[in-house]
Amino acid sequence: MFEQKIKNVKATIERIRAMLESRPFDTVYFVACGGSRATMNPGKYILERETDKITTDIYTAKEFVQAPPKRFSENSIVVLNSYSGTTAETVEACQLAKEKGARTIAFSMFPEKAIGIADEVVFYEDEPSNPPPNFLTIFPAVYQVVFTILDVLEQTSYTPLIQHAMEQLDHIYATERAKRAEELRAFADKYYNEPIFYTTGAGMDYQMCYIMTVCILLEAQWIHSAAFHAGEFFHGPFEVVDKNTPYFCVLGLDETRSMEERALEFLLRYSDKVFAIDAKDFDLSSIDERVRKFVAPVILNRVMQMYGETLATRRAHPLSIRRYMGKVKY
Amino acid sequence: MFEQKIKNVKATIERIRAMLESRPFDTVYFVACGGSRATMNPGKYILERETDKITTDIYTAKEFVQAPPKRFSENSIVVLNSYSGTTAETVEACQLAKEKGARTIAFSMFPEKAIGIADEVVFYEDEPSNPPPNFLTIFPAVYQVVFTILDVLEQTSYTPLIQHAMEQLDHIYATERAKRAEELRAFADKYYNEPIFYTTGAGMDYQMCYIMTVCILLEAQWIHSAAFHAGEFFHGPFEVVDKNTPYFCVLGLDETRSMEERALEFLLRYSDKVFAIDAKDFDLSSIDERVRKFVAPVILNRVMQMYGETLATRRAHPLSIRRYMGKVKY
Numbered sequence: 001m002f003e004q005k006i007k008n009v010k011a012t013i014e015r016i017r018a019m020l021e022s023r024p025f026d027t028v029y030f031v032a033c034g035g036s037r038a039t040m041n042p043g044k045y046i047l048e049r050e051t052d053k054i055t056t057d058i059y060t061a062k063e064f065v066q067a068p069p070k071r072f073s074e075n076s077i078v079v080l081n082s083y084s085g086t087t088a089e090t091v092e093a094c095q096l097a098k099e100k101g102a103r104t105i106a107f108s109m110f111p112e113k114a115i116g117i118a119d120e121v122v123f124y125e126d127e128p129s130n131p132p133p134n135f136l137t138i139f140p141a142v143y144q145v146v147f148t149i150l151d152v153l154e155q156t157s158y159t160p161l162i163q164h165a166m167e168q169l170d171h172i173y174a175t176e177r178a179k180r181a182e183e184l185r186a187f188a189d190k191y192y193n194e195p196i197f198y199t200t201g202a203g204m205d206y207q208m209c210y211i212m213t214v215c216i217l218l219e220a221q222w223i224h225s226a227a228f229h230a231g232e233f234f235h236g237p238f239e240v241v242d243k244n245t246p247y248f249c250v251l252g253l254d255e256t257r258s259m260e261e262r263a264l265e266f267l268l269r270y271s272d273k274v275f276a277i278d279a280k281d282f283d284l285s286s287i288d289e290r291v292r293k294f295v296a297p298v299i300l301n302r303v304m305q306m307y308g309e310t311l312a313t314r315r316a317h318p319l320s321i322r323r324y325m326g327k328v329k330y
Numbered sequence: 331m332f333e334q335k336i337k338n339v340k341a342t343i344e345r346i347r348a349m350l351e352s353r354p355f356d357t358v359y360f361v362a363c364g365g366s367r368a369t370m371n372p373g374k375y376i377l378e379r380e381t382d383k384i385t386t387d388i389y390t391a392k393e394f395v396q397a398p399p400k401r402f403s404e405n406s407i408v409v410l411n412s413y414s415g416t417t418a419e420t421v422e423a424c425q426l427a428k429e430k431g432a433r434t435i436a437f438s439m440f441p442e443k444a445i446g447i448a449d450e451v452v453f454y455e456d457e458p459s460n461p462p463p464n465f466l467t468i469f470p471a472v473y474q475v476v477f478t479i480l481d482v483l484e485q486t487s488y489t490p491l492i493q494h495a496m497e498q499l500d501h502i503y504a505t506e507r508a509k510r511a512e513e514l515r516a517f518a519d520k521y522y523n524e525p526i527f528y529t530t531g532a533g534m535d536y537q538m539c540y541i542m543t544v545c546i547l548l549e550a551q552w553i554h555s556a557a558f559h560a561g562e563f564f565h566g567p568f569e570v571v572d573k574n575t576p577y578f579c580v581l582g583l584d585e586t587r588s589m590e591e592r593a594l595e596f597l598l599r600y601s602d603k604v605f606a607i608d609a610k611d612f613d614l615s616s617i618d619e620r621v622r623k624f625v626a627p628v629i630l631n632r633v634m635q636m637y638g639e640t641l642a643t644r645r646a647h648p649l650s651i652r653r654y655m656g657k658v659k660y
Contacts, residue, residue, distance in 0.1 A: 034565025048387075052400040055385040057378075060561035066585040067533060070382040089561065196526065196554055203397060213556075214566035222570050224526055226543075226556030231390035231419065235364025236544035238654055240552050255396040266660045324568055330596045 009137075010163065012122050013144050019103055019120060020152045025077050028149060029069070030058040031093045032081040035215040036107075037061070039138050040081055041207035043146040046294060053153040061089035065096050074101030079145065081138070082106065085113025094118050107141050135211070135305065139298040140166035161288045165295045168286040169302070175283060176303050187275060187307050188314035191246060194273070197223050198237075199248040199304075200263050202230040203256030204297040211301060212248060216308035220319040230263040231256070238266060246273040248307075250300045253279050254293040277303050339467075340493065342452050343474050349433055349450060350482045355407045358479060359399075360388040361423045362411040365545040366437075367391070369468050370411055371537035373476040376624060383483040391419035395426050404431030409475065411468070412436065415443025424448050437471050465541070465635065469628040470496035491618045495625045498616040499632070505613060506633050517605060517637050518644035521576060524603070527553050528567075529578040530593050532560040533586030534627040541631060542578060546638035550649040560593040561586070568596060576603040578637075580630045583609050584623040607633050 028047060030040040037060055044058040057069065061080075078097035082090040085108040094117055097104045106118035115121065124141040143166060147158040177184075191197065197217055199209035209227040217225035228237040230249075241247070247267045251260045267274040279296035282303075287295055312319045324330065358377060360370040367390055374388040387399065391410075408427035412420040415438040424447055427434045436448035445451065454471040473496060477488040507514075521527070527547055529539035539557040547555035558567040560579075571577070577597045581590045597604040609626040612633075617625055642649045654660065 034562055036565075037562070048399045048401070049397055050400065055401065057387070060559055062561040062589050063532060063559075063586055066588070067379055069378045070380065071378070071385065087565075202393060214558075214562070219566035219569040224554060224556075224570060226554075228544075229390055229393075231392040232364055232367070232544070234655075234660060235366075235417075236549035238660075239549040239652060240554060241654075256393055258396070259392050262660070266654075270654070322569060324571075324596075324600070325564075330564060330568075330592070 009122055009124065009141050009144055012120060013148055013159070016105055016120050016122075016145060017148050017152060019105075020077070020149060025075050025103065026054055027069075027071050027073070027076040028054055028056040028079065029064065029072065029076055030056070030079045030081075031061050031064045031097075032090050033061050033087055035135070035211050036081040036083055036087070036090070036138075038207040038210045038214070039135060040079060040142050042204045042294065042297060043079065043142060043149075045204045046146055047150060050150055051153045061087070061093040064093050065089065068096070072100065072102070076100070076102040077149070078102050078104050080104065080106040080115065080118060081142070082108050082113075082115045083138075084108075085110035085115040087115075091115055091117075105145060107138060107145075135301055139301065140169065143294070143298070158291065161291050162294070165287045165291050169295075169298065171286070172282060172284070172299055173302050176299070177306055180303070180306065184306060184310040188310040191273070191275070192311060192314040194246045195224055197225050197246045197248060199225065199227045199250075200230045200233055200237075200260070201227075201250040201252070201300075202259035203252060203254050204294075205250045205252045205256075205260065205300055206230070208250060208297050208301040208304065209248070212304045212308065216305060216319070219325070220321070221308070221312060221315065221317055222323075230259040233263045234266070238263075241267065241270050243270070243272050245271045247271055247275070248304070249274060249276040250304065251276060251278040251280070252293065252300060253296045275307070277307075339452055339454065339471050339474055342450060343478055343489070346435055346450050346452075346475060347478050347482060349435075350407070350479060355405050355433065356384055357399075357401050357403070357406040358384055358386040358409065359394065359402065359406055360386070360409045360411075361391050361394045361427075362420050363391050363417055365465070365541050366411040366413055366417070366420070366468075368537040368540045368544070369465060370409060370472050372534045372624065372627060373409065373472060373479075375534045376476055377480060380480055381483045391417070391423040394423050395419065398426070402430065402432070406430070406432040407479070408432050408434045410434065410436040410445065410448060411438070411472070412443075412445045413439050413468075415440035415445040417445075421445055421447075435475060437468060437475075465631055469631065470499065473624070473628070488621065491621045492624070495617045495621050499625075499628065501616070502612060502614070502629055503632050506629070507636055510633070510636065514636060514640040518640040521603070521605070522641060522644040524576045525554055527555050527576045527578060529555065529557045529580075530560045530563055530567075530590070531557075531580040531582070531630075532589040533582060533584050534624075535580045535582045535586075535590065535630055536560070538580060538627050538631040538634065539578070542634045542638065546635060546649070549655070550651070551638070551642060551645065551647055552653075560589040563593045564596070568593075571597065571600050573600070573602050575601045577601055577605070578634070579604060579606040580634065581606060581608040581610065582623065582630060583626045605637070607637075
């Protein structure tokens with residue numbers, strides 16, 4: 001069923017490819033808020049490293065509206081993401097982009113809502129029974145769009161490789177969950193009472209840490225948290241670490257891995273509360289080698305979330321509880 | 331003396347202008363670590379909004395080395411910053427940039443150290459008696475370079491306005507310090523025992539919050555902290571806030587101010603520990619109106635730091651104390 005949902009996006013991807021090919025573009029902006037923004041960060045990261053045909057950047061939606069980059073024009077592609085389809089700042093950014101004559105692509109679970117004004121809406125079908133954030137199908141949707149953009153620009157053929165990779169995720173997630181059953185329990189037992197939990201990673205993984213920090217720890221667990229880029233860790237953040245400072249580390253497979261290893265090594269020396277997830281432990285044999293490093297952050301995100309879910313259960317604080325969001329006016 | 335130091339940079343600025351004019355460039359990359367990186371963030375922010383002649387971005391130094399953007403070439407300007415002149419990652423980035431044939435500009439207090447390999451080194455003279463970070467003269471140096479780049483690209487004449495503005499800072503800082511004497515004491519009395527302190531701001535101010543969080547609270551005070559962009563605040567981070575959550579808010583003068591006001595308004599409703607610095611309270615009459623919004627973040631940074639200094643004194647935890655930096659190998 002998960003695989004089927006990923007396949008369902010394919011028809012939209014074909015239309016997006018046609019839209020991209022219809023006339024040249026020189027900038028690609030990823031624009032959204034919070035977890036929805038961070039989910040698209042691999043887009044900026046991958047495009048800016050794999051192509052020099054365009055420039056790309058990522059913005060929190062309101063800042064894009066209030067202070068857009070000067071290169072933003074009718075030759076821009078603006079890629080938006082709103083789970084609910086109604087995030088006010090993101091809808092506003094979409095309106096602005098359309099007024100400007102830019103082409104717009106939006107991801108949403110509710111394409112019939114306000115965000116539906118985008119030129120193309122990628123309907124990603126997560127399980128409504130899972131409270132947001134669950135990110136199960138948004139990453140596959142984002143990746144298919146990002147690699148379609150890359151393929152159009154560079155005449156490469158990454159998209160089928162990525163589509164195939166995304167169809168393997170469900171199986172990889174199940175394997176990781178089963179393999180980690182004992183460790184997930186032990187994690188929750190050790191950390192359920194911590195008032196604070198830092199996260200760190202580098203490259204694309206950094207924004208996966210941001211998602212863990214912002215969407216799981218702060219938003220859904222009310223646990224104090226900050227995400228630090230592993231390359232920045234030694235330039236300030238590490239001074240707060242003592243034996244009792246919980247740190248969640250991730251290690252990926254790309255060029256930036258050594259930064260993550262360095263932070264982990266330091267933390268293991270100075271804190272007794274370090275937990276790491278290493279993408280080298282994932283069985284990625286079903287995924288084409290050429291795209292493994294790109295896919296690793298997606299799996300890191302999902303596996304991190306498993307620990308968040310276990311923690312939530314152990315703390316009897318369901319991931320769906322909010323005290324402000326959707327409850328008070330702001 | 332402070333004014334004199336800012337003037338001392340002017341000769342270097344003239345050489346930098348000549349270097350920029352010597353042949354075209356299409357990208358400007360700001361590359362450094364921690365506070366030194368965040369200090370240059372106004373560079374990216376201002377250039378990408380004021381000119382479409384180049385593209386610009388900012389990177390933590392090691393990531394720039396390990397996974398540089400594909401547009402990085404001999405037509406790039408790479409702007410680096412290392413207080414000590416020896417930050418390994420930043421020196422490495424400088425080497426890479428030189429090998430690539432890019433032009434390099436570095437800021438340093440110790441231009442005779444390794445970073446001295448840069449084509450132009452802007453020697454910014456902070457008081458050696460002040461422990462880092464003090465940021466007194468680094469911002470004026472960065473701003474002079476950034477507006478020189480802008481002037482060369484857009485044929486504008488911002489640089490003299492900025493130089494004049496920077497020469498007013500010392501007086502503005504003194505005024506703010508005097509005006510706030512009582513409030514600084516009250517701040518320290520109220521917050522000296524807090525184990526955690528969040529910061530928030532938008533636009534350029536966000537990175538000023540990052541400096542407060544990373545260089546003052548985490549690095550120099552060992553107080554847990556995270557900096558959140560005010561536009562992201564409502565998309566996760568705000569859920570952790572209760573009556574006892576300390577939040578440091580800043581409000582600037584640019585287009586993004588309404589995001590900061592919105593976060594502050596929410597925080598004042600739900601926390602009893604909110605402290606705000608508003609750039610509207612600064613006397614900026616000596617600064618040309620056209621550059622006030624650009625200069626406000628610099629003053630916000632300095633004033634925030636005053637509160638950090640008062641806190642440090644009240645906590646009997648000098649800003650210069652480190653437990654790892656310069657003490658253990660990592």
